[in-house]
Amino acid sequence: MTDDLERTAVMAGPEPSADRPKRPRLLYIDNLRIALTALVVLHHTAVTYGNIPAWYYTEPAKDGSGLLLDVFVMFNQAFFMGFFFMIAGYFTPASYDRKGARPFFRDRLKRLGIPLLAFLLLIRPLTGFGGYADLRDAFAERGKALPYWLYYVLSWDAGPLWFVEVLLVFAVLYALVRRRGARRLLGSAGEPGRETVRAPRPLRPLAVVVFTVALALATYLWRFVVPNDTYVPFLGLPTPSYMPQYASFFVLGVLAYRRGWPQTLSRAAGRVGFAVATAATLAYLPFVATVKTGALDGHGTWQSLVSSAWESTFAVGMVLGLTVFFRERLNRQGTTAGFLSRHAFAVYVIHAPVLVGLGFAFRWLHAPAAAKFALVAALALPLCWAVAYAVRSLPRADRVL
Structure with missing residues (x-):
């Protein structure tokens, strides 16, 4: 670079x-x-x-x-x-x-x-x-x-x-x-x-699904002890409840470089990413509009599990969609x-x-x-x-x- x-x-x-x-x-x-x-x-x-x-x-x-x-x-x-x-x-x-x-x-x-x-x-x-x-x-x-x-x-x-x-x-x-x-x-x-130049390895759809599910579960479990309203003083971390996403996405970026994933993603993968993110959001918005205040923050509530699932699905979908869109159009x-x-x-x-x-x-x-x-x-x-x-x-x- x-x-x-x-x-x-x-x-x-x-x-x-x-x-x-x-x-x-x-x-x-x-x-x-x-x-x-x-x-x-x-x-x-x-x-x-x-x-x-x-x-x-x-x-x-x-x-x-x-x-x-x-x-x-x-x-x-x-x-x-x-x-x-x-x-x-x-x-x-x-x-x-x-x-x-x-x-x-x-x-x-x-x-x-x-x-x-x-x-x-x-x-x-x-x-x-x-x-x-x-x-x-x-x-x-x-x-x-x-x-x-x-x-x-x-x-x-x-x-x-x-x-x-x-x-x-x-x-x-x-x-x-x-x-x-x-x-x-x-x-x-x-x-x-x-x-060392390595041959790109295409990213398999099953791996994306497994990663998304694992991220959702990790986020849900993490928020048992670090709910959404947590603030870490002195360090100034405003969103420590998202740390599983930050850490796993960093590691995913390292693996993406070694395996050439951004260059091997198909146009269909980008379209599916945007579609899944949109569908998950349309299903989530009515839910989040009616849920009680604080129920999404964590502490092991089932609402927190739903929230973690949406965040992970939306994040992975947007990353796939935007990566392909910018690669092909911009x-x-x-x-x-x-x-x-x-x-x-x-x-x-x-x-x-x-x-x-x-x-x-x-x-x-x-x-x-x-x-x-x-x-x-x-x-x-x-x-x-x-x-x-x-x-x-x-x-x-x-x-x-």
């Missing part, structure tokens, strides 16, 4: 050296990253104006359109971060093969650790200042002072960069497994700097798409203060939740890429972002 693909959090590593041929660039994965990054921005914009108070700045909906935003968030949450982890897993073996264990770890620490620290130390203070002001005023009414440093320490978390935090852990675990010789599971290309790039791709990871890192700033800027506007979402989203997407361009123009910033 080229440096444009692998310099981000989900794909990191230098260009192939001149003494071996370059691998063909998968432009459709570039374009997938653009779409998923845009979904992240839209997702957090929807949280801002919906009924899920899980963002730095929120305006809880006062009309029924907020429910539409909540449904949009539910669909996104079911698959898009797992898809990010799968893409990350896909590009991990090649990076390790070229570098070896120690250089691979140093590279991941630089490309993931530096953005994480930059968010914690520079971006997060700006993003969370509005919340601090509100809490400071509440303390003042009680005759107590709340210095910012105390608020910062007590509310410490990685924000959206929890993804980078978890991905760094996955990368370290991958390196440890490779060093301990689990080559039949994750594959090995021999000595660092040399890549496997090309012009100047604009190339620009969007190069700055996608930077957008992920900096989008939080952009959305918070826009939220405060339009705080005065009284409008239906969906209307404010549409307005802010239309401004946020180009503004995020513009700010990302400015950030990556700083000296040496493009080596990390």
Whole structure:
């Protein structure tokens, strides 16, 4: 892969050296990253104006359109971060093969650790200042002072960069497994700097079904102890209840690289993926609309089992469908798409203060939740890429972002 693909959090590593041929660039994965990054921005914009108070700045909906935003968030949450982890897993073996264990770890620490620290130390203070002001005023009414440093320490978390935090852990675990010789599971290309080309192995439908069922059961069992409303303080994990999906999709991405699955998926597999995801959703929506509050969260309820089954089926179906669709229809790039791709990871890192700033800027506007979402989203997407361009123009910033 080229440096444009692998310099981000989900794909990191230098260009192939001149003494071996370059691998063909998968432009459709570039374009997938653009779409998923845009979904992240839209997702957090929807949280801002919906009924899920899980963002730095929120305006809880006062009309029924907020429910539409909540449904949009539910669909996104079911698959898009797992898809990010799968893409990350896909590009991990090649990076390790070229570098070896120690250089691979140093590279991941630089490309993931530096953005994480930059968010914690520079971006997060700006993003969370509005919340601090509100809490400071509440303390003042009680005759107590709340210095910012105390608020910062007590509310410490990685924000959206929890993804980078978890991905760094996955990368370290991958390196440890490779060093301990689990080559039949994750594959090995021999000595660092040399890549072995293997014949693609088509992905069998039965394997997809078995994986989906296993993921649903693992998610259901995991939520006995880590229900949907769980938040991990300090680490800042907003959705630890999805960890079975994140981990398994990362491993699936590693296997997909070794076995060439993305290139062997048939067009029919993509159509079936979309069809199954749609059918499962049509069956699930009436159920979720009538279930009692909290019944889907976990704790071993049968409703939680249904929820886990839908999430797993929807996620696998969407990944199959989108992979084939982008491969067949969007496997090309012009100047604009190339620009969007190069700055996608930077957008992920900096989008939080952009959305918070826009939220405060339009705080005065009284409008239906969906209307404010549409307005802010239309401004946020180009503004995020513009700010990302400015950030990556700083000296040496493009080596990390």
